[in-house]
Amino acid sequence: MAGNRLQGAATGRLREWWRExxxxxxxxxxxxxxxxxxxxxxxxxxxxxxxxxxxxxxxxxxxxxxxxxxxxxxxxxxxxxxxxxxxxxxxxxxxxxxxxxxxxxxxxxxxxxxxxxxxxxxxxxxxxxxxxxxxxxxxxxxxxxxxxxxxxxxxxxxxxxxxxxxxRAASFVRIVCCVAGFLMLLAAGVAVLTSVWSQAVPMCFNPSQSIGSVATAPESPVSYRVVCPIGSDDSPRSPDLDDNVKAVATWGDYVVVEVVGLVAAGVAAASALRKIRGTSTPYPVPVASALLKLPAGALTAVLGLLLMRGGFVPGLSSLDSSAQIIAWAVVFGYSQELFTKFVDRRGQMVLDAVRGPTSPPQGTATAPGPAAASDSAGV
Missing domain, CATH: 1.20.120 (Four Helix Bundle (Hemerythrin (Met), subunit A))
Incomplete structure (x- = not known):
């Protein structure tokens, strides 16, 4: 009987939360x-x-x-x-x-x-x-x-x-949520595919090192190291670069980078809360914008590191350690703000367009306050 009462109370609380x-x-x-x-x-x-x-x-x-x-x-x-x-x-x-x-x-x-x-x-x-x-x-x-x-x-x-x-506000929320869901599925698909075929597009770098250095083994036929997100090899055994990379690359490389990018995007979404003014509509535009940042951060971390590995960024084609790879994954995950900030602005415009008793009359412009002016200067 006590178990039934507890189950009924929990069900009631859940229904209350679902309603409110x-x-x-x-x-x-x-x-x-x-x-x-x-x-x-x-x-x-x-x-x-x-x-x-x-x-x-x-x-x-x-x-x-x-x-x-x-x-x-x-x-x-x-x-x-x-x-x-x-x-x-x-x-x-x-x-x-x-x-x-x-x-x-x-x-x-x-x-x-x-x-x-x-x-x-x-x-x-x-x-x-x-x-x-x-x-x-x-x-x-x-x-x-x-x-x-x-x-x-x-x-x-x-x-x-x-x-x-x-x-319009409801349609904006649905569109952003659909895009966020698609990006989340895409990020999950990338993680699954790269865990199955970990050596297809390895996220590894081959920084050069001087011959005779302490880190270089005498029997190593090459003068570079292989560095991956969760592993490295200071003395590769094969003269072929692809063979050396395959020996170090693992299924967890992409997963780690995506998780780090997602966490960095979550921090960016949390920092963006200072600009959120809330909404009196039943449609959570700010929440949808924040959810979009998470899969975007995971994907920008992966794409940014792949661009660096391909030599797209001059001078940063070879990272020296796994810690540097993770650090750049944090940077690229946070940098999704460069793309999602336009969605944030559009969402705020949609919310501002929903008129109410406290809204200024149509066609009038309101002077920005000190806080708004400082935010505009920061952007």
Whole structure:
């Protein structure tokens, strides 16, 4: 019985984590909005002088609220843990809000108390030059059905723009995660293939050494050493370079270099946290950007050392020890920042494009603060 209780508690904790791992707070916010708008619909339905058209609008709003509530139920909706359920719930909320506003068609002046909030939605997402925003900005109150129609059309357009902003963020996360997964599979494939055929493309160097030095054995027919990531030979026995390299190269050379590059990339991702401002969307753009750095670091470490072995970097074609190879693997693994920084910038641009109540109005530029200025200078 005690074991069953412990297992049940662990299962409950796991389900809690699964439910809250991304957007639990945003889901509760959407649920609160459903309740608030539902109360407004209920109050509106109690007006005895409503026309049949207005009641039809309110019934549609009620159905949209029920759909939003269903989407937000984690245990029933199959896409609940992915964050897209929050966006889907906001779609139903937006539709419900528009239907509720259009129920005032016979008494448009009753919408005037809610005009400021509706205008704020329009100003957040529509650019200043948009004619629908201009027509709404001129409104000081709602006194006719035509003005109500202009207001609801502008709100609907702003909601469509907001949806595209969120979908763009979701698409960016999916693309980055797919690329990161592909690079991780590629790095794993390189490690597996080179462990099976360790002598196909050995990651070894042959630094020269003077004849008669202490490290050179008298019986060695060559004046160089063979140095690999996890082994070396100071006195090669064969006059053929390929035979000497094959005798030292092992299956773990690429694995060690990839692990070192991955660790260096992880350190780079951790250092990049100082520039992350977080996100209020259910889509983890910063996390996806950080995950991309890990396989990129493993691959850049391998490719960088192969370029050095091929003599691509003048003066650095022959490393002297295994420690130097590992050190350069760290450098190349960290240097993936040269490539992934563009992804980081694009991700921040995608996040900045998702407008919200605390965002500056469309078309306005904000002056960078001291911290932002110092970051820009550092980049």
């Amino acid at each position: 791992r991304r957007s639990w707070e945003l889901s509760e916010e959407a649920r609160a909005n459903v309740r608030t708008l539902g109360a407004l619909v209920t109050v509106r339905e109690a007006v005895p002088s409503l026309t049949d058209e207005a009641r039809t609008m309110l019934q549609g709003a009620r159905r949209e609220l029920e759909a939003a509530d269903t989407v937000l139920l984690f245990d029933e909706h199959r896409r609940s843990p992915l964050g897209s359920h929050v966006t889907a719930a906001h779609l139903h909320l937006n539709a419900a809000r528009l239907l509720w506003a259009r129920s005032f068609v016979t008494s448009p002046q009753d919408v005037s108390p809610y005009l400021a909030g509706l205008k704020a939605v329009v100003n957040e997402h529509l650019p200043p030059g948009d004619p629908r925003r201009k027509s709404v900005e001129r409104l000081q109150g709602i006194s006719s059905a035509d003005e109500l129609v202009r207001l609801t059309e502008a709100v609907e357009a702003a909601q469509a723009v907001a949806l595209r902003e969120k979908l």
